[in-house]
Amino acid sequence: MSLLSSAFRHTGRNMLQTWKSQVMTLFTVSLSILIFSFFYLSYFNALHIGQELGDDLRLIVYLDEEPSPPLQEEYRRKIKKFDQVEQIVFVSRQEAFLRFEKQLGDDKDILLDIQQDFLPPSIEVYPIKTLDSLSRIKRFSDYLYTLPGVLKVQYGKDWIERFYSFIQLMRIIVILSGFLLIMTTTFMVAHTIRLTLLSRQRELELLRLVGATDNYIRMPFLFEGAFQGLIGACLGIGALYALYNWIILQFSGSSLFQLFPFSFLPLPIVAVLIVASTLLCSFGSFSSARKTLRL
Amino acid sequence: MEQQEQAPNIIIDLIKVTKLYTPDVHALTDITFSVNKGEMIFLTGRSGAGKTTLLKLISKVETPTKGMVEVDGIDIAKIPRRNLYSLRRKIGMAYQDFKLLPERTVAANIAVSMEVVYRKNSFIIKRTRELLEQLGLQSKINTPAAELSRGEQQRVAIARAVANYPEIILADEPTGNLDAETTGRVMSLFHDLHQQGATLLIATHDMSIYNDQHRVIQLEFGQQNSYQASGSDISTQATNY
Ligand SMILES: Nc1ncnc2c1ncn2[C@@H]1O[C@H](COP(=O)(O)OP(=O)(O)OP(=O)(O)O)[C@@H](O)[C@H]1O
Ligand SMILES: [Mg+2]
Numbered sequence: 001m002s003l004l005s006s007a008f009r010h011t012g013r014n015m016l017q018t019w020k021s022q023v024m025t026l027f028t029v030s031l032s033i034l035i036f037s038f039f040y041l042s043y044f045n046a047l048h049i050g051q052e053l054g055d056d057l058r059l060i061v062y063l064d065e066e067p068s069p070p071l072q073e074e075y076r077r078k079i080k081k082f083d084q085v086e087q088i089v090f091v092s093r094q095e096a097f098l099r100f101e102k103q104l105g106d107d108k109d110i111l112l113d114i115q116q117d118f119l120p121p122s123i124e125v126y127p128i129k130t131l132d133s134l135s136r137i138k139r140f141s142d143y144l145y146t147l148p149g150v151l152k153v154q155y156g157k158d159w160i161e162r163f164y165s166f167i168q169l170m171r172i173i174v175i176l177s178g179f180l181l182i183m184t185t186t187f188m189v190a191h192t193i194r195l196t197l198l199s200r201q202r203e204l205e206l207l208r209l210v211g212a213t214d215n216y217i218r219m220p221f222l223f224e225g226a227f228q229g230l231i232g233a234c235l236g237i238g239a240l241y242a243l244y245n246w247i248i249l250q251f252s253g254s255s256l257f258q259l260f261p262f263s264f265l266p267l268p269i270v271a272v273l274i275v276a277s278t279l280l281c282s283f284g285s286f287s288s289a290r291k292t293l294r295l
Numbered sequence: 296m297e298q299q300e301q302a303p304n305i306i307i308d309l310i311k312v313t314k315l316y317t318p319d320v321h322a323l324t325d326i327t328f329s330v331n332k333g334e335m336i337f338l339t340g341r342s343g344a345g346k347t348t349l350l351k352l353i354s355k356v357e358t359p360t361k362g363m364v365e366v367d368g369i370d371i372a373k374i375p376r377r378n379l380y381s382l383r384r385k386i387g388m389a390y391q392d393f394k395l396l397p398e399r400t401v402a403a404n405i406a407v408s409m410e411v412v413y414r415k416n417s418f419i420i421k422r423t424r425e426l427l428e429q430l431g432l433q434s435k436i437n438t439p440a441a442e443l444s445r446g447e448q449q450r451v452a453i454a455r456a457v458a459n460y461p462e463i464i465l466a467d468e469p470t471g472n473l474d475a476e477t478t479g480r481v482m483s484l485f486h487d488l489h490q491q492g493a494t495l496l497i498a499t500h501d502m503s504i505y506n507d508q509h510r511v512i513q514l515e516f517g518q519q520n521s522y523q524a525s526g527s528d529i530s531t532q533a534t535n536y
């Protein structure tokens with residue numbers, strides 16, 4: 001008889017005896033995991049969409065005068081002071097005109113009478129495509145506007161900013177639901193463990209009388225918590241996978257998913273979720289056993 | 296150090312032990328005696344004299360109000376809770392109220408004391424069979440403890456106490472519910488264990504189970520009176536309060 005095998009036997013016995021509350025706990029744990037991982041899945045996919053949209057995202061800073069090379073350096077320095085950027089490109093009046101001409105294509109005749117320097121020079125700033133810097137894009141634009149010689153700052157489309165604030169919101173929801181997950185699972189697990197403990201108080205007292213160590217007494221409860229966390233997480237993620245497949249099926253005809261691929265959580269994230277839930281529930285049961293048994 | 300002052304073969308040492316149950320029940324008053332390794336001692340006295348209390352003090356189920364209890368040279372009051380198991384493993388106690396797990400089988404009840412010290416399954420099965428045979432309970436091996444008669448429960452409690460060959464066996468009224476033949480079985484089990492070197496302290500009302508050779512400690516109103524069963528007092532330490 002090793003510590004482990006007898007702990008496993010005790011765990012099995014405990015769980016059979018309190019199976020009703022075990023089922024309740026499993027249900028709560030899997031539901032919390034499902035809610036959390038559903039939000040996380042949405043967030044995860046939204047991030048991907050964000051990355052694709054981000055490709056044509058840039059800030060255009062119109063200047064009143066062509067900057068000289070030292071002034072260009074100065075602008076570069078000031079831009080980098082606010083945030084790291086991927087790239088800064090200076091566009092002269094001439095270049096702007098040529099681009100415009102190209103854009104007009106066959107209609108470029110209308111430009112014949114016009115001076116080649118009617119377009120203002122500009123700086124194109126490509127921000128780094130991380131969520132953080134993208135979510136600051138409005139503030140970035142406001143900052144750029146305060147630089148000397150700036151006429152106007154233009155950036156992408158308004159809805160990109162809105163999209164990113166949506167992602168911000170998603171992030172808050174994910175964090176909150178994660179918090180909720182932690183609270184409910186640890187509470188529920190601690191609660192069932194407490195029930196088990198109380199229903200077995202006599203036996204635990206006897207174990208102590210005949211010379212059981214604290215670990216011998218505690219271990220089954222640790223296993224019980226770990227088991228609930230593990231099975232609960234697997235059930236919750238299983239349910240999410242079913243939900244995911246259902247969504248895919250519902251929208252299989254629409255072009256939405258051709259535009260934005262909707263993928264399931266990658267395996268490492270699934271693994272992290274399961275491990276985290278297992279650890280969390282073990283912790284919940286352990287601390288509950290500690291308190292109830294006053295070990 | 297008090298440990299070094301002791302004779303090396305003293306295994307249980309009580310020094311001026313007093314136990315008060317709140318508010319004012321004087322269960323034991325100034326009890327002092329020592330038990331040598333390998334001794335078999337009987338503890339007698341009227342109901343309410345404090346026999347059970349005394350045994351509980353030795354296994355630290357209760358703590359003395361005053362005085363000191365040493366087991367194996369260690370002041371048991373100083374054993375921290377997390378190390379209590381080391382004391383409890385030295386001692387096998389058969390409780391007066393048995394403390395069996397009613398819904399578990401006889402075999403499971405006996406196995407508990409061996410499981411907690413991680414005995415192999417084969418050992419547990421062999422030892423359980425052996426004890427049940429010796430105590431005449433073979434046919435009850437898979438019966439839930441709740442379905443046993445009191446006498447049967449008593450024997451299961453005894454089997455659990457001795458199963459793991461503890462150094463010290465504390466038996467509280469081990470024959471209280473038994474007929475003469477079964478009492479004989481229990482006592483022969485105790486004598487075997489005594490032969491093998493165990494120290495036994497047996498609380499009893501049953502004068503038939505001890506004889507002239509045994510040391511007897513008699514408790515009266517929580518005070519003690521020890522004598523060789525023949526009647527010649529070897530030490531009388533009754534004190535007044
Ligand atoms: N937990 C307790 N709380 C209060 N008083 C107690 C408690 N346990 C025992 N007592 C009292 O202490 C005294 C001694 O009790 P104890 O059980 O030690 O007697 P005993 O000698 O074992 O009696 P018996 O032969 O009937 O088993 C009794 O007066 C009893 O009422
Ligand atoms: Mg008693």
